[in-house]
Amino acid sequence: xxxxxxxxxxxxxxxxxxxxxxxxxxxxxxxxxxxxxxxxxxxxxxxxxxxxxxxxxxxxxxxxxxxxxxxxxxxxxxxxxxxxxxxxxxxxxxxxxxxxxxxxxxxxxxxxxxxxxxxxxxxxxxx
Amino acid sequence: xxxxxxxxxxxxxxxxxxxxxxxxxxxxxxxxxxxxxxxxxxxxxxxxxxxxxxxxxxxxxxxxxxxxxxxxxxxxxxxxxxxxxxxxxxxxxxxxxxxxxxxxxxxxxxxxxxxxxxxxxxxxxxxxxxxxxxxxxxxxxxxxxxxxxxxxxxxxxxxxxxxxxxxxxxxxxxxxxxxxxxxxxxxxxxxxxxxxxxxxxxxxxxxxxxxxxxxxxxxxxxxxxxxxxxxxxxxxxxxxxxxxxxxxxxxxxxxxxxxxxxxxxxxxxxxxxxxxxxxxxxxxxxxxxxxxxxxxxxxxxxxxxxxxxxxxxxxxxxxxxxxxxxxxxxxxxxxxxxxxxxxxxxxxxxxxxxxxxxxxxxxxxxxx
Numbered sequence: 001x002x003x004x005x006x007x008x009x010x011x012x013x014x015x016x017x018x019x020x021x022x023x024x025x026x027x028x029x030x031x032x033x034x035x036x037x038x039x040x041x042x043x044x045x046x047x048x049x050x051x052x053x054x055x056x057x058x059x060x061x062x063x064x065x066x067x068x069x070x071x072x073x074x075x076x077x078x079x080x081x082x083x084x085x086x087x088x089x090x091x092x093x094x095x096x097x098x099x100x101x102x103x104x105x106x107x108x109x110x111x112x113x114x115x116x117x118x119x120x121x122x123x124x125x126x127x
Numbered sequence: 128x129x130x131x132x133x134x135x136x137x138x139x140x141x142x143x144x145x146x147x148x149x150x151x152x153x154x155x156x157x158x159x160x161x162x163x164x165x166x167x168x169x170x171x172x173x174x175x176x177x178x179x180x181x182x183x184x185x186x187x188x189x190x191x192x193x194x195x196x197x198x199x200x201x202x203x204x205x206x207x208x209x210x211x212x213x214x215x216x217x218x219x220x221x222x223x224x225x226x227x228x229x230x231x232x233x234x235x236x237x238x239x240x241x242x243x244x245x246x247x248x249x250x251x252x253x254x255x256x257x258x259x260x261x262x263x264x265x266x267x268x269x270x271x272x273x274x275x276x277x278x279x280x281x282x283x284x285x286x287x288x289x290x291x292x293x294x295x296x297x298x299x300x301x302x303x304x305x306x307x308x309x310x311x312x313x314x315x316x317x318x319x320x321x322x323x324x325x326x327x328x329x330x331x332x333x334x335x336x337x338x339x340x341x342x343x344x345x346x347x348x349x350x351x352x353x354x355x356x357x358x359x360x361x362x363x364x365x366x367x368x369x370x371x372x373x374x375x376x377x378x379x380x381x382x383x384x385x386x387x388x389x390x391x392x393x394x395x396x397x398x399x400x401x402x403x404x405x406x407x408x409x410x411x412x413x414x415x416x417x418x419x420x421x422x423x424x425x426x427x428x429x430x431x432x433x434x435x436x437x438x439x440x441x442x443x444x445x446x447x448x449x450x451x452x453x454x455x456x457x458x459x460x461x462x463x464x465x466x467x468x469x470x471x472x473x474x475x476x477x478x479x480x481x482x483x484x485x486x487x488x489x490x491x492x493x494x495x
Contacts, residue, residue: 035148038357039165041449042424060477062426064164064357064448067477093163 002032002124005097009073009111010120011055016097017073017111024079025111028101029061029070029092032124037063040089043070045081045103052078052105059102061092073114076107130154136181137275137336145353152356153245155182160355167358168451171322175281176354177343180328181336184248184271186241186255193239196265197231199398200258202381204391208233213302213319216389217381218254223403224377225384227251228369230319232304240315240330242276244371258399275336279343280326280362282493283350288327290346292316296327310342321359323366323491361448364457367418367489373429373445374416374459380404382412383461385488414442415467418490419474419483421456424449427474427483433460434473434480441466444474450490457490458483 008016014033018026034040042062052058052072059070081103085091092100115123134155142149147158158179160167170176188197194206203216213232217225227247232240243251252269259265279288285296294307294316304317315330331339344351360370369375374384381390381404390404421427426449433442447458458474462485466472473480 038148038160039163041165042426044425060425062424062449064361064451065159067426067428 074109080104164357167354175351178278182245184243192262192264196259196262219400322362365491427458
């Protein structure tokens, strides 16, 4: 069973997002999504300074068998990207909620409008 | 995900206990991977991997005319195959299009075992039955359900298997087969595979599959790990081996795929597809199967266009994956005649043209 941390918010597209801290949220993909993809070998991320829009693709993750888009859960400006996972994406599989984070966005959106842990758990159980 | 009537192999419960991610493939529920598919791939390249291939079809052709019937039904020359030997061959339609690629084992003078891809097993059985109708002393019998197929592949495969059998493994040549006991269980032990490594394929009774699997697992210990279809696909792709449905289809001839050597036009008698293939034998094919290595990190995948520098499509990717061994994206692709020698090709990866280098197949060749 994949873990779904209680403190995060989630999208239908299997991204997670933190509560804002000084207006900045951190974004990654869930353990469920990473498990489904298999070993991720390459991830492309938006550049620092780029504008991202909630629900729009802003990157992609390639695994052995497939490729999938990475969506931004919120609208705003990218203020940091995890260059370590761009270099070696293994952490996305091994530590999706920690070292495997993808990028940070300055946003006015409220992540609480997204799915909470309970709703996301239900979503992946039904999948 | 899976259709309600998807079939299970005799090892289904074992895969479930191992926590495998299961996928439906050719009507069977099969293990896609047990953990990290890259680790499974590496285990086969450097140590040993264990595969359940029980979805494959085992179709027996027997009788005094079995060899003659196969000579007529297939493009290979099977009547001259030695007992205990195997041959890679194909079954084609009258236009020369490939219906399946096969390994045929001659188990006894009048007993051949034709191993077909799961998705094509019913077609192969039907075609063999129809094509052998004129051979009164040949019988076709599909024994797929009676057999499980377990593969042990990798440089340590022989050492692992040797713990379980007295069979003369060291003397067993590549593409040879012999009956023997594995963990005390009757098996047909073949030195064949689809990984580019040394290894063995064990044909055992369906009811013995779990016992053989467990015995190999125990004998292999740390040197062996179960490997799923995902690793199998990257292993065969690195080894430049075609996959039916990707590189081979009914619209593909053996010549297109660079496998003209399997067409035995010099054998006596007519065979299905002879006229069409004979006409193609001396004509350059309209397209060529090539190997591509991506210069970037994005992966060319099945169905993507190969394009010239001005963006004109000149081919199509048949298989592609990130290569664990090369650390780069690799692909096989059909390139239209006239572009096979181009050195400035790219693949249209979701709208962006990513440069690729054309390389000779295979991408990987084992050193020992």
